[in-house]
Amino acid sequence: MTDVPPATDSPRVGGESVVPPRNKLLLLEPRQFVPPAVVTIAVLILLVAGGFTTPGFLTADNALLIIRTTSLTGIAAIGMTFITLSGAFFSLSVEQTAIICAIVYALALSHGFGLLAALLVTAAVAVLVGAIQGGIVAAGINPIVTTLGAGAALYGLASVLSDNQLVKTGTSSASWIGQGKPLGVPTQSWAFILLWIASVVVLKKTGFGRRVMLVGANPDAAQASGISVGFVKFSAFVISAGAAGIVAVFITSQFEQASVLQFGDINIDAIAAVLVGGTALQGGEGSTTRTVLGALFIALLGNYMLLQNYGYGVRLLVTGVMVTGATSLFHVLRTRSQ
Amino acid sequence: MRAPTAEPYLKVRGLSRRYGNVIALRDADFEVRLGEVMALLGENGAGKSTLVKVLAGLVAPDKGVISIAGNEVRLDSPARSREAGIAVVQQELSLVPSLSVAENLFLGGGPFSGAWSRRRLVRHAQPFLRLVGLEHVDPASPVELLAVAERQLTEIARLLARDARVLILDEPTAALSDVEITRIKRVVRALADEGRAVIYVTHRLGEVFEIADRVTVLRNGSGVPPIEVKDLTIDSLVEQMLGRRLEQMFPPHGNATGDVLLRLEEVETEGLHEPISLTLRSGEMLGLAGQLGSGAEFLLRALAGRQPFTSGDVEVGGTKLRLHSVRHAIRAGIAYCSGDRKRDGLFAIRSVSENLSAPAVKRVTQGGWIMRRREAELVRSLAGFFRVDPARLPHTVKTLSGGNQQKIALGKWMSIEPRILLVEEPTMGVDVGARAEIYAHLRRLADDGLGVIFTSSDLPEVMGLSDTIATFFRGRLIHQAAAGTMTEEEVLRDVTHPAEMQSGVAS
Numbered sequence: 001m002t003d004v005p006p007a008t009d010s011p012r013v014g015g016e017s018v019v020p021p022r023n024k025l026l027l028l029e030p031r032q033f034v035p036p037a038v039v040t041i042a043v044l045i046l047l048v049a050g051g052f053t054t055p056g057f058l059t060a061d062n063a064l065l066i067i068r069t070t071s072l073t074g075i076a077a078i079g080m081t082f083i084t085l086s087g088a089f090f091s092l093s094v095e096q097t098a099i100i101c102a103i104v105y106a107l108a109l110s111h112g113f114g115l116l117a118a119l120l121v122t123a124a125v126a127v128l129v130g131a132i133q134g135g136i137v138a139a140g141i142n143p144i145v146t147t148l149g150a151g152a153a154l155y156g157l158a159s160v161l162s163d164n165q166l167v168k169t170g171t172s173s174a175s176w177i178g179q180g181k182p183l184g185v186p187t188q189s190w191a192f193i194l195l196w197i198a199s200v201v202v203l204k205k206t207g208f209g210r211r212v213m214l215v216g217a218n219p220d221a222a223q224a225s226g227i228s229v230g231f232v233k234f235s236a237f238v239i240s241a242g243a244a245g246i247v248a249v250f251i252t253s254q255f256e257q258a259s260v261l262q263f264g265d266i267n268i269d270a271i272a273a274v275l276v277g278g279t280a281l282q283g284g285e286g287s288t289t290r291t292v293l294g295a296l297f298i299a300l301l302g303n304y305m306l307l308q309n310y311g312y313g314v315r316l317l318v319t320g321v322m323v324t325g326a327t328s329l330f331h332v333l334r335t336r337s338q
Numbered sequence: 339m340r341a342p343t344a345e346p347y348l349k350v351r352g353l354s355r356r357y358g359n360v361i362a363l364r365d366a367d368f369e370v371r372l373g374e375v376m377a378l379l380g381e382n383g384a385g386k387s388t389l390v391k392v393l394a395g396l397v398a399p400d401k402g403v404i405s406i407a408g409n410e411v412r413l414d415s416p417a418r419s420r421e422a423g424i425a426v427v428q429q430e431l432s433l434v435p436s437l438s439v440a441e442n443l444f445l446g447g448g449p450f451s452g453a454w455s456r457r458r459l460v461r462h463a464q465p466f467l468r469l470v471g472l473e474h475v476d477p478a479s480p481v482e483l484l485a486v487a488e489r490q491l492t493e494i495a496r497l498l499a500r501d502a503r504v505l506i507l508d509e510p511t512a513a514l515s516d517v518e519i520t521r522i523k524r525v526v527r528a529l530a531d532e533g534r535a536v537i538y539v540t541h542r543l544g545e546v547f548e549i550a551d552r553v554t555v556l557r558n559g560s561g562v563p564p565i566e567v568k569d570l571t572i573d574s575l576v577e578q579m580l581g582r583r584l585e586q587m588f589p590p591h592g593n594a595t596g597d598v599l600l601r602l603e604e605v606e607t608e609g610l611h612e613p614i615s616l617t618l619r620s621g622e623m624l625g626l627a628g629q630l631g632s633g634a635e636f637l638l639r640a641l642a643g644r645q646p647f648t649s650g651d652v653e654v655g656g657t658k659l660r661l662h663s664v665r666h667a668i669r670a671g672i673a674y675c676s677g678d679r680k681r682d683g684l685f686a687i688r689s690v691s692e693n694l695s696a697p698a699v700k701r702v703t704q705g706g707w708i709m710r711r712r713e714a715e716l717v718r719s720l721a722g723f724f725r726v727d728p729a730r731l732p733h734t735v736k737t738l739s740g741g742n743q744q745k746i747a748l749g750k751w752m753s754i755e756p757r758i759l760l761v762e763e764p765t766m767g768v769d770v771g772a773r774a775e776i777y778a779h780l781r782r783l784a785d786d787g788l789g790v791i792f793t794s795s796d797l798p799e800v801m802g803l804s805d806t807i808a809t810f811f812r813g814r815l816i817h818q819a820a821a822g823t824m825t826e827e828e829v830l831r832d833v834t835h836p837a838e839m840q841s842g843v844a845s
Binding site for chain 2: 205206207208210211213214217218220221222223224225226227228280284285
């Protein structure tokens, strides 16, 4: 038996709809526009409230800082979004992937590799790390467990490689990558914007993007339609690891050194950006644009709390609550609209 | 045997309920007497489920009066409904698989208090099990060991243990095979004859004539006065449901004289107990008749590349093929529409368009890019062919009715321009109006030169739709013959207890 008839399911004979939709807006279902609307409003509220209550919040310097923070979290989160959309939940090893990439990159530079060679080696490591995890997940192993284990292993490996020391790059040839500001905008932010646009194009306009959404929406149906579910998930993990590698290169270049302690809370921040943005935890619904909004929100909130002199503990607490809260809210919205 | 009391026991007058702009029930009347089986019929969206939910106390009506034995009652919670003696057997069974039959029976409070000892439970359970014809079941065995029909009966026994006077069965036979259905029907009839009022919701019109005393047909949220079953024929019943004559449920048969599309020589696959040989011609509708687990579905799955053939030859269009994977099958022009569209047929949260083009993502991309125009044309032409309202294309599939969903699940396969279409249970969970439409679509596809193979446990469907019928029983092909040469009784005998089990292929 059907459930409560949704408003769009009018009585009908033989597939003919008796009540045609009146306009384009009615074609959108709440689940399609509510999450991005919620996070956009939240960002605006935060901007206005922060501007009135916090001196130094709406200044050019602070804006630049926020943009830079958003950018790095955002790049990692864009990569993560592919994993979530494909129905593999999350990677809990983005941070550790970034760490191993950073160490390798710094070691390469310090051992006299040219910039290009160092970048290529780092890219190869990122792809390899993503491919191993993606391959395991594609074989049907739970992604959370896989990446949790991989994360620990990568962290250990990075510690061994770096001997738990700071690795100085020993050269300033790469510094422009992390410190440059073409047209007044930090390189990180250029990369963020370009990757955002690229990810939107990939997801909306390419066959691969379509497959990601279909696999996330229903892997069994995707398999039955001849789509290689394993390849799609594998690719999502490679993309995510690649994004982590980009973050690593930016941070290492900026500080001219790498260490295993350099990457703060990228995992939770990226997951928070994806979920607060309103991409469905189950996959198959969402976008990287939502993630960008989510990352902006997380960065604004973190910056606001920093300026209000909240400690690290409070900030982490609030981020955690946001993740759980947003996930619950959107979950309720989705089940209501069924 | 059918002498129900004349006075209605449960009476519903002027019931209305709207959801937003959708009117689910409009001034509907309904009644049921003690001692009778009242069939409740109607197309999807006619208001059946809303009426059931109101009676179950799950949905509050906007207006209307419900009375039981002449006294007005308010059923504003499931508990109230239960106190009033109403019990609903849901489609989704609510038994706890790991608990014993007896424990399940008295879950949520039995008719006795005090400590639960295994012996007491078993002793109390037995009479209820006997009522539903489960005397052979050990009350101490876990529910998960029971067959689906037995679980369904346990569910009914559980409601009887609560002393329900009004039983509502919501499509109790939807997931069952013919033999199991017979058992359920016998029990339902016996319960009514014992003096209970039974409301029987179903899509299978045949059942109405077998067990119901009267019928209430809901149409667009309103009920017509109950009709005595003895005054009805299948045709008049269909007419009542649709509000118009259904010219014919089944399209005219085709003539299976085209080229041979598919030849199976002594193929074996897991689930089949004997090698099978079959041919399928262009334009032919081959119906594989069999109950759930008869093996016919395994043959389809192997053809779809979902499980391997362990031996034998498969020829598609004269070329020997090995169908290693779903993608091989798709490349060979074989489309497979599974019987469980929710599980692996549809992407519920994606749009109708994306669902329709899903098997053809490769066809609508060029150098990795999706060709918007090409995809839109493809999707529009499919929607046109299957009469899906183009305004629905951007909607998510989950907002569609069962019949429309089935059309999408089927229609998406036309995007790969298949030569062979495999369909498992083509009209499961589809109401009568959309059912005729799906039959017509399948026939049109066959007329366009496709070879269609479908499995079905619904006998009239096999008889009405097939050009050739192949009967299956326990992993063996029993008999294969042109549709006109087999009677319904012969097919039924083959799929339930074939006389000669040794016979392989006769054509």
